[in-house]
Amino acid sequence: MTAPQADPRREKRREIRTYAIGYALALALTGGAFAAVHWPRFPARTTLGLVFGLALVQMIVHLRCFLHVSLRRSSRDDLLLILFSTLIIILMVAGTIVIIANLHGRMM
Amino acid sequence: MTDGIWPALLGRFTWNALAFVRAWQNPTVNEIIGAGAAMMVVLGAASVITLITVTGKWGYLWREWLTSLDHKKIGVMYVVLAFVMLARALAEAVLMRMQQAAAVNAPGFVEPDHFAQLFSTHGSIMIFFMAMPFLTGIINYVTPLQIGARDVAFPLLNSISLWLTGGAAGLMMVSLVIGRFSTGGWTGYPPYTELAFSPDVGPDYWISAVTLGSIASTLSGLNFAVTIYKLRCPGMTLMRMPLFCWTTLCTSILMIFAMPPLTVATALLALDRYLGFHFFTNDLGGNMMNYANLFWLFGHPEVYILILPAFGAYSEVVSTFSSKELYGYTSLVLATMAIAVLSFTVWVHHFFAMGQSANLNAVFGIATMTIGVPTGVKIYDWIWTMFRGEVRFTVPMLYSLAFMMTFVLGGFTGILLAFPPLDYLVHNTLFLVAHFHNMLIPGLLYGMLAATHYWFPKAFGFRLNEKWGRIAFGCWVFGFYLAFMPLYVLGAGGAARRSQAFFEPAFRPWLYVAGVGALILLAALTALFVQLWVSIRERDANRVFAGDPWDGRGLEWSTSAPPPEYNYAVIPVVDGRDPFYDGKRDGDGYAVPAGYEDIAVPRNSMVGPATGILGAGLAFGLVWYIWWLAVLCLAGIVATVIARSFIRDVERIVPAADVARIEDRWHHAIAAARPISRHHETTPANQGLAEVTA
Structure with a gap:
């Protein structure tokens, strides 16, 4: 194509x-x-x-x-999806760690 | 299992688990209400089964609907499921309001434990078995048509999703008759829902139903995302998609990422309850904060899963009924994407008061307020779309207008709640209940109702009755304000949510007003059913077979109403954002192709029904500790999947001659139809052909 x-x-x-x-x-x-x-x-x-x-x-x-998956135009959609997924997963994992660590700190 | 055969066969089931037996042994008003509800489920199921048997429609139902992989039929079945569940959950809401109105310094008629089941089922059903099936159904029906596709990417998976949702909804219904439901609210927070505090079957029902539903939604999300990425017709670039498709795409992505945390949370809770783990228990290292964290990692994006499809529907409706191009298409797309991303950055605002530091709360409070920005952009875009347009106040348009005003009010209270200090004051009060109903009723229910009225003629070939539609609309809006504005006052006055009784006489008048509002909302639902009845009776006068009753803009209006099972005889090629609208203006809206080809459509499959029924059986076995049933059903699911993999002949060919016959009939109808102007679109003169003006 x-x-x-x-x-x-x-x-x-x-x-x-x-x-x-x-x-x-x-x-x-x-x-x-x-x-x-x-x-x-x-x-x-x-x-x-x-x-x-x-x-x-x-x-x-x-x-x-x-x-x-490269920077070529044909795989731009896939690349964007992967970057988006990465962003969301970082948000979720990092957020969870921060929240739990914060609570841990206050419980000590 | 040394104590006899029955525990091995029936698990922890005893006759006392039946609502009828409980009412017989202890005939209080409370138990009789429970038995009455159970009776309604049993009688409802029995009468449906009898009706189908007497009319001899089992074969038809099985062939044409239950095993069908056609995205249109699956979409319709989703919406039917949503309406059934809406009826139950709304009845529960009315019961709760009546109880609260009756229980100011009095016991009322519903006991606390029963009341707790009521709010738990009301919430769980409204979110998982009303809202989710409703939007999934509309998406299922509309999205493939809008992108010029013949079906979704994975038709069988679609059917499996439907049936898993249906099985889970069935489980909710069964819990009315056999046993009891959770008293832990729709969020099911441990440690209260742990075995130590809730040893009964209630939380297990909740876990099973929600887990099945969440798996089904994850699968649906994957299906829709792939459909939009892979099956767009030639020329349909992402930035040419109708806005409803954009919201579908964002909703699907949210489903893919947001449902798994829920599945994990409920699975971990199940491990705690069944296998003695300690993820969320009070002792031995359990941490219930992590449950809140996981649940709201799902819960907040879920809010946008629910609201975005409605935003898409409003965009279509406002543009069509203003006869104007959607204002600020690009900004709407960007706002939708921004909302999708931001929705993953705010979940802590659901548990501000749970013990983290003020700094952390401040970060999430600010993030929460930023979501107001893209949403505001959308509201302005819709207003500008209407500006100087030829606005017609049809039922979908009325819902859109009511949405814009009501939703903005709810948004303001949301901004208030986003301040952690203020949230400390009103969290867990009726203020919060008023806020989220103020978002979800306009932001989901009105949107889905607008979508139903707007696309109903496309799906069934005749328009819905306008008068009853307006009556229902009036009741939904009026009832909403009466039912929920008092809750803001009550909440600000300190009335705790989920209260079975109150001790403050000053609350009484507000509770009465809210009770009246709830009754009007019940009348609204009744009006919708009357509307459906009247519309079906008058269907012959309101046919729009030619397929374009509203002078539509997108591809979905360029087929007959209802569309043929293959959607498009020839896959369309598009070169703009409103291909059909522009096509009609250029004179090639209804071009007859030179010839037709054979079209492959997915063959029916009973894998969907089998998976759903076996899934529900598995869940039921787990709830009641009937291990043989659980094992049998699990084995059945595995066997079904394996058996399916041996079936190679999964497509059916619609021969070119049949296609030609179907298409010719439609083209003849278009030639015979009289084009109507926009002033007559709600009259029987509307045959589905729009008069083209400049």
Whole structure:
């Protein structure tokens, strides 16, 4: 439906390449997280942040390479939905934590 | 299970659980009212079943309605369910008002425990089994037509949602006859609803019914969102969708994100009650604040789930009956989206008084006040749409006008309640009750009634009676003001909500006025049923088969009334916001296509009814600890899903010849119909063809 269609063979090769890149990146990011824990170079807190950061990057890799959500016009709707979902979930989770922590603080 | 066969078979059921037996053993007015209500349920069900059997309509009903996957029929069934539940919940409201009016320094006739069941069922039914089915039904009917689609994205899922909702509503009805309902209010706050304080079946009924309903709503939300994202006809960009579709989209997104917290909250409460967990108990680390948090994470977006579809309906109605393009379309879309996002940032205002710090309350209070801004934008947009338009005061338009004025009043009291210090004074009083009824009656009920009057001719092919519509409208508005304005006074004077009796004689006159108001609201519902009866009797004089009784603007008016099961013989292509209105002006509103093709429509399926009935059976088994029934029904649901996956032949083909025949009949009717001007649209001259002026 989008841009003038390339011939299906090239299209398929391109797709396989995206998957391969995604797989390699996912592998590297996962490995990196495990490595950071197994060969600790930084204090525990930094390591924890590092693992979280790697997980976030991994999510973006999954979306980009496996679910084909990019900045292109054709996937703009999907991208907006994902961003919206992220916003709502952050609001709900962060709000809950703040509320419960606040009550906890006052109960102490 | 050492103590005999009966507990194993019937769980904790005893004969005392039956309302009739209770009334027989202890014939007080209170018990007789309970038995009378149970009798109404039993007689109502029995008479419906007898009527269908005598007229031999079971086969017709099963084939044409109950197993149908047609979004239009599912929508109609949702609305029927909503009206049945509305009748019950409104009757309960009247009973409560009568009791309060009679119980100033007197015991009245309804005992406290029974009164608590009344307000719990009234609230639960009005939200989950009146409002939600009503708006889901209207969305179901209208949205696919408006976006030029032949059905929703997942027709079978649609049927399953309907039947789960129906099963849950049935459970509410059963609770009148067998056992008792929760006394914990529609919010079911623990620790009161925990086993320690409410060991009876009541809260279990509430948990089961609400859980089934919330799952059904989540599924509906997913269905509508996918439908709008994937099934819009060519040319229908998001910014060309009718505003009702926008509100549907936002409501669906809210459903997707807001219903799961409710399902989780009720599930955790169920774990507490059934398996001895301690999520919300007083002891052993339970935290009931988290229940309030989860419940209102659902509860606040829920308010907007209820109100947004009504906003959409008002937008359509005001634009059509002013014969003007909707003013400020973009701002309305932005306001709708803004409301959807903001609705997730304000939930703490439902429990300001529960013990968090003043700073936290202040943040949420300010967030609450900001919601007034996009809502205000909408009100101005509707006013500007009417400005210099050819405004006709039809019934839907009257509801829209009553909504605008009443809703703004309710909004003001909402801004008052958004101040945490002020909320401390009036929370848990009738002031709050007045406020939310002041939002939901205009913001949901009037909207859905406007939508029903507006789209009824499309759905059934004839207009509703105008006179009885006006009588009903007058009663709804007049009754509302009489019933709820006194509650502001009472609440500000300190009258606690959910009170079975009062001890302050000064309350008496206000309670009397509110009681009269409740009776007028009951008359309003009666007038609606009379209107339906009269309209059906006079249907032949008011047919609008050509399909466009109001000089409509959107695609839904460009088919016959009622539309064929496939909606559109040829999928329309649109190039603007009011495609049909512009099409009529350009002369190609009713273009006859060169030829027709076979059309695939979803085949009927009994998966929906099976899931709903088995779901209700599962819930009933859980409520009464009848474990064999619960296990059997659960296995039945799994088996149904597996069996369905083996059915490959899920579509039925409507041959091109049949399509041609149906479409030709309609095109002939258009050719024969006399176009009418807007002055005659509420007269029998209206055959569904609009006179096109410039």
